[in-house]
Amino acid sequence: MADDSKKRAWLPPRWFVLLAWRTHRGLYRISGGRFGLRRPKGDNWGMMHLTTIGRRSGQERGVILGYFEDGSNLVTMAMNGWGEGEPAWWLNLQAHPEVRVKVPGDRRTVRGRAAAGEERERLWDRWREIDKNLDDYAARRPEETAVVILEPIADSSE
Numbered sequence: 001m002a003d004d005s006k007k008r009a010w011l012p013p014r015w016f017v018l019l020a021w022r023t024h025r026g027l028y029r030i031s032g033g034r035f036g037l038r039r040p041k042g043d044n045w046g047m048m049h050l051t052t053i054g055r056r057s058g059q060e061r062g063v064i065l066g067y068f069e070d071g072s073n074l075v076t077m078a079m080n081g082w083g084e085g086e087p088a089w090w091l092n093l094q095a096h097p098e099v100r101v102k103v104p105g106d107r108r109t110v111r112g113r114a115a116a117g118e119e120r121e122r123l124w125d126r127w128r129e130i131d132k133n134l135d136d137y138a139a140r141r142p143e144e145t146a147v148v149i150l151e152p153i154a155d156s157s158e
Helices: 016-031 087-094 117-131 132-140
Strands: 046-053 060-070 073-078 098-103 105-113 144-152
Touching: 016 060, 046 073, 046 087, 060 087, 060 117, 073 117, 087 144, 117 132, 117 144
Parallel strands: none
Antiparallel strands: 046 060, 046 098, 060 073, 073 144, 098 105, 105 144
16 A cells, blocks of 8 residues: 655745746846855755846847755756646757856856766765755656756866
């Protein structure tokens, strides 16, 4: 007999998630980027602004994402608010892997890629330390959630 005593982690309704994203992005824009980003601290993720190039439009697209640092790399997840489908920024990044990120006090150009194998497991475990409900949230998606690594691009003038 299955154990039904374990409750699923609560997620707000999809409309609320979308409204929160739009509000956060609007606050970031209106403040000229002064509000809306933070560095990760301890067991808390940070928030960065990622600028991709649209895979169909060729236009710049910005999004605010949670992240943590792994050495000089930034690590995020293509989770789409734990909803179905891949987020547009992730599809754009796969088509054009060189992107720009802004974190408090720093802007940089990075190259994005999906973590695989042991590297993905290690980084997923680190996310699990930050978010105890990670596995429950991820189980709601029909596809595996990509762990995305944003690696600094070496300055070509060096």
